[in-house]
Amino acid sequence: MNYRHAFHAGNFADVLKHAVLARILDYLGRKDAGYRVIDSHAGIGLYDLAADEALRTGEWHGGVGRIRSARLSPALREWLAPWFAALRAVNGGDDLLLYPGSPAIATALGRLQDRYHFNELHPQDAATLAALYTGDRRVRVGSEDGYVTVRAQLPPRERRGVVVIDPPFEEPGEFDRLTRAVQDAHKRFATGCLMIWYPIKDVAAVDAFLKAAAAVGYPRLVAIEQWVREVGGDGPLSGAGVLVANPPFTLADETEAILPELNRLLAEDEGAGGRVLRLAQDG
Numbered sequence: 001m002n003y004r005h006a007f008h009a010g011n012f013a014d015v016l017k018h019a020v021l022a023r024i025l026d027y028l029g030r031k032d033a034g035y036r037v038i039d040s041h042a043g044i045g046l047y048d049l050a051a052d053e054a055l056r057t058g059e060w061h062g063g064v065g066r067i068r069s070a071r072l073s074p075a076l077r078e079w080l081a082p083w084f085a086a087l088r089a090v091n092g093g094d095d096l097l098l099y100p101g102s103p104a105i106a107t108a109l110g111r112l113q114d115r116y117h118f119n120e121l122h123p124q125d126a127a128t129l130a131a132l133y134t135g136d137r138r139v140r141v142g143s144e145d146g147y148v149t150v151r152a153q154l155p156p157r158e159r160r161g162v163v164v165i166d167p168p169f170e171e172p173g174e175f176d177r178l179t180r181a182v183q184d185a186h187k188r189f190a191t192g193c194l195m196i197w198y199p200i201k202d203v204a205a206v207d208a209f210l211k212a213a214a215a216v217g218y219p220r221l222v223a224i225e226q227w228v229r230e231v232g233g234d235g236p237l238s239g240a241g242v243l244v245a246n247p248p249f250t251l252a253d254e255t256e257a258i259l260p261e262l263n264r265l266l267a268e269d270e271g272a273g274g275r276v277l278r279l280a281q282d283g
């Protein structure tokens with residue numbers, strides 16, 4: 001286990017992932033009933049952008065840094081509003097010193113009645129994450145294989161919520177494990193929202209995964225993808241996507257409307273692009 005998210009926190013891929021997650025949470029929070037967030041590969045929760053890891057790569061400058069310093073259209077500003085609210089909440093204002101990972105976004109946007117199960121396999125990172133939530137009775141932190149968590153924690157007692165699966169793609173076979181996780185989540189919590197992050201390196205592998213996920217049977221399934229330079233070849237990550245089962249009803253249309261602008265802001269060269277794929281639509 002070599003992957004440490006601290007080197008990448010706030011990069012272009014985090015922007016799309018975390019902005020979509022924040023929109024899902026905003027949507028869930030519109031009903032008073034509590035919901036549960038199950039985050040199987042949670043990381044450490046909160047990232048210091050002045051820490052050695054962030055300074056060494058500087059990746060956040062090409063992601064959250066660019067977004068925060070750009071002039072945004074009203075439509076993009078509104079689309080990003082829940083994520084911006086989480087950024088402000090962890091920084092106590094408009095400074096950008098700390099970058100919230102998926103757990104901190106969830107708890108920043110959550111309410112007293114919501115519950116959180118965060119899981120992180122790396123023992124040191126799990127301890128850091130647990131320390132962040134000392135005293136917060138809404139939060140449980142586990143440290144096991146994240147795919148075990150998906151099976152063990154579903155369905156949540158609340159019968160509402162989101163499952164986030166954001167693996168590091170360090171070992172071969174991650175798309176196969178993700179496909180099984182989509183099947184597991186559908187079997188145990190078919191009405192719940194599921195969000196999976198994936199890198200776009202091998203386009204054929206991504207297409208095969210999306211096809212397999214579409215065959216599982218979710219009534220609504222959307223993939224949102226963005227690449228900041230032409231995909232292919234070695235070198236730094238060029239593109240990434242999120243697959244969302246049972247998304248908020250308006251997510252695909254709203255995202256399609258702002259994606260060109262988001263992509264222009266994050267582009268590294270003219271090979272940049274993005275797309276919204278409606279893999280299943282119930283009418």
Ligand SMILES: C[S@@+](CC[C@H](N)C(=O)[O-])C[C@H]1O[C@@H](n2cnc3c(N)ncnc32)[C@H](O)[C@@H]1O
Pocket residue numbers: 001003004005040041042043044045100101102103119120121122125144145146147166167168
């Ligand atoms: C991409 S990072 C997660 C980032 C986090 N979801 C966020 O958005 O802030 C992936 C994390 O998965 C952890 N990890 C690696 N293998 C795992 C496994 N089998 N089960 C659970 N976590 C694992 C890594 O230590 C790393 O912290």
